[in-house]
Amino acid sequence: MRYWLMKSExxxxxxxxxxxxxxxxxxxxxxxxxRNYMRNEMAIGDGVLFYHSSCAQPGIAGIAEVASRxxxxxxxxxxxxxxxxxxxxxxxxxxxxxDVRICRKTRLMSLAEMRSYPELADMRVLARGNRLxxxxxxxxxxxxxxxxLDRPA
DNA sequence: GCCAACGTTGGC
DNA sequence: GCCAACGTTGGC
Numbered sequence: 682m683r684y685w686l687m688k689s690e691x692x693x694x695x696x697x698x699x700x701x702x703x704x705x706x707x708x709x710x711x712x713x714x715x716r717n718y719m720r721n722e723m724a725i726g727d728g729v730l731f732y733h734s735s736c737a738q739p740g741i742a743g744i745a746e747v748a749s750r751x752x753x754x755x756x757x758x759x760x761x762x763x764x765x766x767x768x769x770x771x772x773x774x775x776x777x778x779x780d781v782r783i784c785r786k787t788r789l790m791s792l793a794e795m796r797s798y799p800e801l802a803d804m805r806v807l808a809r810g811n812r813l814x815x816x817x818x819x820x821x822x823x824x825x826x827x828x829x830l831d832r833p834a
Numbered sequence: 835g836c837c838a839a840c841g842t843t844g845g846c
Numbered sequence: 847g848c849c850a851a852c853g854t855t856g857g858c
Contacts (some may be wrong), residue, residue: 736856809839810838810840811855812841813840814855
């Protein structure tokens with residue numbers, strides 16, 4: 682059982698979209714390190730912090746879980762998709778993703794709040810210059826965040 | 835919109 | 847394999 686933080690731009694796909702859908706493929710990842718986390722290291726049941734990025738209120742917006750093993754991202758084969766990759770073929774897919782299932786929407790733990798906790802100082806997502814859209818979370822960080830999400834900011 | 839930081843591309 | 851140029855991310 683591992684834990685992850687996964688970024689999504691709410692204008693593309695928000696926590697409310699996942700509440701509506703229940704389960705959703707985490708399509709569109711086009712970074713090898715993030716792909717490798719999904720393809721090689723994620724397992725069904727892993728915990729996910731759903732993070733809103735590139736928006737007015739960046740931060741953790743909900744809890745989800747990994748709901749499938751990794752499989753080929755269909756958008757890489759679709760010439761009409763913004764995620765189309767002409768170098769990928771169904772025989773040799775390049776991009777993989779897992780499905781993610783909602784657990785619950787939470788209050789927003791803003792990026793500023795996250796930075797205010799010494800317990801979270803080592804989180805990968807808070808590292809200077811980090812751009813990786815999927816980062817590991819330690820069990821300690823996970824417990825701390827879930828505990829804090831049940832209290833006011 | 836700015837811009838720092840980082841990943842990818844491609845010429846050599 | 848190096849590395850400059852370019853494109854993207856993402857907070858502010």
